[in-house]
Amino acid sequence: MKKNKLDIMALILARGGSTGVKNKNIRIAGGKPLVGRTIEIAKASKYITRTIVATDKPEIAKIAIDFGAEVPIQRPEELSKTLSRAYDVYRFYLEKLKESENYRPDIMVMLFSTSYSKNIDDVDSAIEKLIQTNCDWVFTVTECEHHPYRFFIPTENDRMINFCENVPSYQIWGNRQELPPVYRINGNAFVTWTENIENFTTYNIDQVEYSNTDVRYVVSPQERSFDIDTEIDFEIAEFLLSKKI
Numbered sequence: 001m002k003k004n005k006l007d008i009m010a011l012i013l014a015r016g017g018s019t020g021v022k023n024k025n026i027r028i029a030g031g032k033p034l035v036g037r038t039i040e041i042a043k044a045s046k047y048i049t050r051t052i053v054a055t056d057k058p059e060i061a062k063i064a065i066d067f068g069a070e071v072p073i074q075r076p077e078e079l080s081k082t083l084s085r086a087y088d089v090y091r092f093y094l095e096k097l098k099e100s101e102n103y104r105p106d107i108m109v110m111l112f113s114t115s116y117s118k119n120i121d122d123v124d125s126a127i128e129k130l131i132q133t134n135c136d137w138v139f140t141v142t143e144c145e146h147h148p149y150r151f152f153i154p155t156e157n158d159r160m161i162n163f164c165e166n167v168p169s170y171q172i173w174g175n176r177q178e179l180p181p182v183y184r185i186n187g188n189a190f191v192t193w194t195e196n197i198e199n200f201t202t203y204n205i206d207q208v209e210y211s212n213t214d215v216r217y218v219v220s221p222q223e224r225s226f227d228i229d230t231e232i233d234f235e236i237a238e239f240l241l242s243k244k245i
Contacts, residue, residue: 009105016057030241118188140188142225
C-alpha cells in the first residue's frame with residue numbers, strides 16, 4: 001500500500017542506442033539487466049504509483065514488462081538519438097498519456113538505468129522532500145570528487161583560465177578539508193511537480209532566468225553515485241555489483 005494519495009509516476013529513460021556502451025540499458029551487471037534494476041527500485045518505492053519505461057526498442061520493452069513496468073507508448077526515433085534531450089522525452093510522455101488515457105500524474109520521478117548504484121532511500125527521500133517542502137524540484141546529489149576551484153577552461157594558446165573567477169590562490173590550493181563543500185547532480189532521481197514540465201520547455205532551475213525556482217537536494221554518498229558512460233565504467237559496475245551479491 002503506497003503511503004500517499006498523490007499519483008506519482010516514475011519515468012525510466014532507456015533508449016536503445018548508445019555511443020559509449022552498446023546496448024547498455026539491457027547489459028547484465030550483477031545478474032540483472034541495468035533497466036531491470038531501476039524498475040525494481042521504482043516498484044519498491046513507498047510512493048511511486050506507476051512505473052513507465054520510455055524506450056524505442058522492443059527488446060528493452062520486453063525486459064521492462066518482465067520486470068513489472070509498463071511500456072504504453074513507444075519512444076519516437078527523433079527523441080532517441082544521441083543528442084536528444086531527456087526533457088523533451090518527459091514532455092512527450094506527459095502529452096501522449098493525457099491524449100491516450102486522460103492520465104496526468106501529480107509528480108514525476110525521472111530515473112536513469114545507468115545510475116546503477118542508487119537505492120530506494122535515494123529515490124524516496126527525494127520524493128519526500130518535494131512533498132514536505134512543496135518546492136519545485138529535488139535532485140539527488142553527491143560531493144564532488146574534484147573541487148571546481150581547481151577546474152580550468154581550455155584556451156587556444158594553452159593558457160589556464162580559472163573556471164571559478166576571483167578565487168585567490170590560497171583558496172585554490174588549500175587542503176581538501178579547508179575547501180567549501182560542493183555537490184554535483186548524480187542522476188539517481190530527478191523529482192518535480194508535473195506542472196513544471198508542462199509549463200516550461202527546459203529545466204526551470206537556473207539562477208538567471210528562473211532565479212525564483214525553489215530547487216532542493218538530497219545527498220547520496222559517493223558509493224551510491226556511480227554512472228555508466230564507458231566500457232570501463234561498465235566493468236566497474238560488474239565488479240561492484242558482483243561483489244555486493
